[in-house]
Amino acid sequence: MNKLDRRNFLRKTSLAGAAVSMGPMVSHGAELYSERALSHKYMGDFAAPKLETVRAAFIGVGNRGPGHLKFFAELPGTEVVAISDLYEDKAKKWGAEAEKIGGGKRHKNIALYHGDENKWRTMLQEVKPDVVFVITNWKNHAPMVIEAMKSGAHAFVEVPIALTLEEMWAIVDTSEQTGKHCMMMENVNYNRDELMFLNMCRQGVIGEPLHAEASYIHELRGQMEEQERGTGSWRTPHYAHRDGNLYPTHGLGPVAQYLNLARKDDTFATMVSFSTPSLGRKLYAEKNYPADHKWNQLDYKGGDLNTSIIKTNLGRTIMVQWDETSPRPYSRHNLIQGTKGILAGFPTRVALEGGIEGVTENHHQWAQGEQLDALYEKYDHPLYKRLNEAAKGSGHGGMDGIMMYRIVECLQKGIPLDQNVYEGCFWSAVSPLSERSVAQGGAPQAFPDFTRGNWKNTAPLQIIA
Numbered sequence: 001m002n003k004l005d006r007r008n009f010l011r012k013t014s015l016a017g018a019a020v021s022m023g024p025m026v027s028h029g030a031e032l033y034s035e036r037a038l039s040h041k042y043m044g045d046f047a048a049p050k051l052e053t054v055r056a057a058f059i060g061v062g063n064r065g066p067g068h069l070k071f072f073a074e075l076p077g078t079e080v081v082a083i084s085d086l087y088e089d090k091a092k093k094w095g096a097e098a099e100k101i102g103g104g105k106r107h108k109n110i111a112l113y114h115g116d117e118n119k120w121r122t123m124l125q126e127v128k129p130d131v132v133f134v135i136t137n138w139k140n141h142a143p144m145v146i147e148a149m150k151s152g153a154h155a156f157v158e159v160p161i162a163l164t165l166e167e168m169w170a171i172v173d174t175s176e177q178t179g180k181h182c183m184m185m186e187n188v189n190y191n192r193d194e195l196m197f198l199n200m201c202r203q204g205v206i207g208e209p210l211h212a213e214a215s216y217i218h219e220l221r222g223q224m225e226e227q228e229r230g231t232g233s234w235r236t237p238h239y240a241h242r243d244g245n246l247y248p249t250h251g252l253g254p255v256a257q258y259l260n261l262a263r264k265d266d267t268f269a270t271m272v273s274f275s276t277p278s279l280g281r282k283l284y285a286e287k288n289y290p291a292d293h294k295w296n297q298l299d300y301k302g303g304d305l306n307t308s309i310i311k312t313n314l315g316r317t318i319m320v321q322w323d324e325t326s327p328r329p330y331s332r333h334n335l336i337q338g339t340k341g342i343l344a345g346f347p348t349r350v351a352l353e354g355g356i357e358g359v360t361e362n363h364h365q366w367a368q369g370e371q372l373d374a375l376y377e378k379y380d381h382p383l384y385k386r387l388n389e390a391a392k393g394s395g396h397g398g399m400d401g402i403m404m405y406r407i408v409e410c411l412q413k414g415i416p417l418d419q420n421v422y423e424g425c426f427w428s429a430v431s432p433l434s435e436r437s438v439a440q441g442g443a444p445q446a447f448p449d450f451t452r453g454n455w456k457n458t459a460p461l462q463i464i465a
Helices: 006-012 014-018 065-074 088-101 119-127 138-150 165-178 192-202 221-225 231-241 249-258 280-288 369-379 382-391 396-413 421-439
Strands: 054-059 078-085 111-114 131-134 154-157 182-184 209-217 268-275 306-312 317-323 335-338 341-344 349-352
Touching: 054 065, 054 119, 054 396, 065 078, 065 088, 065 131, 065 396, 078 088, 078 119, 088 111, 111 119, 119 138, 131 138, 138 154, 138 165, 138 231, 165 182, 165 421, 182 421, 192 249, 192 335, 192 341, 192 369, 192 382, 192 396, 209 249, 221 231, 221 280, 231 280, 249 317, 249 335, 249 421, 268 421, 306 421, 382 396
Parallel strands: 054 078, 054 131, 078 111, 131 154, 154 182, 209 317
Antiparallel strands: 209 335, 268 306, 306 317, 335 341, 341 349
C-alpha cells in the first residue's frame, strides 16, 4: 500500500493482528503451523527452465477438458502426447481431434489411456509429459496434481485446487520439493473487465482499496439431469452433504489480485461464514423426479446461498457469496471499493470521486453501458489488447484462450506464471473454512499461511504487456 499508514491501520484493526494469538476467538487447527524444511524452494515468484516445446498430457476430456485441449493444441510449440479418461470413446475422440489440429504432424502417436480409474498413473510413468492438465471431478484434483509433480511434470488443474486444507498443504509441499509449478486455472482472472479493473487498481484510479465483493451466482439445478456422466452426477452429492461456499474462486480470484493478497502488501487473515436454509435442491428433486429416484433419497444439508466475510491482515474486507440453486440471473459480482471510487460488475459500472471527465459529474452517478467506452479505451489491460483476437472462439468469451496462451507463453519463456500455487490454495481454502465456520455458528476461522510468511517478499502481479 503506497499512501496508507500501515502501522496506524493495523492498530485500528486489532482483530486481524490478534487472530492467531487470541486462540479462543478464532478457530484453527494444527495445519496452520506447518513448517517448511530449509531445503524446500519457495514458489511465489518461481520461474521454471524454458520449454521450447511444451509436451502435455490431459486427464479428463469430458466437460471442460476438450476446450482446453483444442486451444492448447492450436498454439505453436505445443504437443499433445497423451490423453487419459475413464471412458474409451472420449479418449479416442479427442485423441483424433488433436491429431487433426496438428495436421497429423505435430500431435501424433498420442498415447490413450482409459477404462480404469488409475490409468492416469500409468500414463504419468510411461509418457513423462512436461505438463499435465487435470480436468476431472473435484476429489481427484489433489491426488492427480501431486502425482503429476512427483513424476516430473508441471501441474495445471481446474478449480478448486483441492477440497481440504490437508490436501492443500500436500500440494504446496510437493510443489516446493519438486520445483514444479502447480497452477489452479482460474480463468476469470483473464476476463476483459477483471483485467481492466486490475489495471485501474494498479494505476491508483480508485485510491487505496478498502473492500471487495465477489460471488459465484449461477443457477445449475439442471445439471441434476446428468445422472451417469457429467458434472451433475458427482457434484449433486456435494450440494447435499456439504454446507458452506463450495465454489469460491471465480469471484474471489480476481479481487484477491486487485488487493495484492498473498503478495507483499497484504494477505488473508480470518473469515466468518453463514448459510441460508437448504430448500431449493430438495424442492427441485421432488418436482422433477419420482419419489424413489436417487436425488430424492439425499438429505440436502447444504444451504442454498452462502455468505462469507474475509478480513485481511490489513483489516480490509471481502464479501464472498455462492449460490448454484436459486432462480436468479448469473453474477460474479466483482466489486472493488477504494478511497477515490468504486469499480463494480454485473452490470459493469464505475463511479469516481469528482466524476469521470465527459461522462459523469460526481461519484453519485454511475458510468455504465456506452459511457464506459472511453474507460475501456484508456484502461483496457494490455494483455487483453494483445491476445483478445487470438483467443476468440475459446471458452467463456475468450478468457479460457487468454489463460491457456499465457500458460504456454510463460513455460516457453521461462518466466513466473500469473497465478502461483499459494494463491490457488488461499482462494480454494474458503470452502473448507466456510464449512467449519457454518458448523460452528459463524465462528471466525483463521487462514493457514501457505507461504509461511514469504508473501511479504512476493512481488504483486504486474500489468503484463
